[in-house]
Amino acid sequence: MEGSTFTISNLGMFGIQEFTSIINQPNGAILSVGAIVQKPVVKNGSIVVGNTMKLTLACDHRVIDGATGAQFLQTLRGYVENPLTMVL
Numbered sequence: 001m002e003g004s005t006f007t008i009s010n011l012g013m014f015g016i017q018e019f020t021s022i023i024n025q026p027n028g029a030i031l032s033v034g035a036i037v038q039k040p041v042v043k044n045g046s047i048v049v050g051n052t053m054k055l056t057l058a059c060d061h062r063v064i065d066g067a068t069g070a071q072f073l074q075t076l077r078g079y080v081e082n083p084l085t086m087v088l
Contacts, residue, residue: 004024004026004027005026005028005029006027006028006029006031007021007023007024007027007029007030008030008031008033009021009030009031009032009033010033011032011033011034011035012034012035012036012053013035014035015035016034016035017034017035017037017054018032018034018054019032019034019056020032020056020058021056021058022058023058023059023060027060028059028063028064029057029058029059029060029063029069030057030058031057032055032056032057032058033053033055034053034054034055034056035053036051036052036053037051037052037053038051038052039052053080055076055077057069057072057073
């Protein structure tokens with residue numbers, strides 16, 4: 001592997017719900033993607049069954065500030081929850 005700055009690790013396909021990956025050098029961050037699970041969620045004031053997924057971001061703080069990483073996760077969450085916003 002050469003020249004990368006960001007890695008995505010997916011163990012969700014093996015049923016792993018949540019994990020934290022180790023950053024591969026020279027990358028600045030790695031995103032861990034967990035499995036999609038169904039659980040109760042509140043939607044429009046009612047409890048319904050919803051699909052949820054956990055994403056974990058590990059950042060090298062010499063490269064990426066924690067607040068910047070949090071903003072990235074907020075933006076990513078918005079795109080995952082409303083994929084049409086990526087094309088509009």
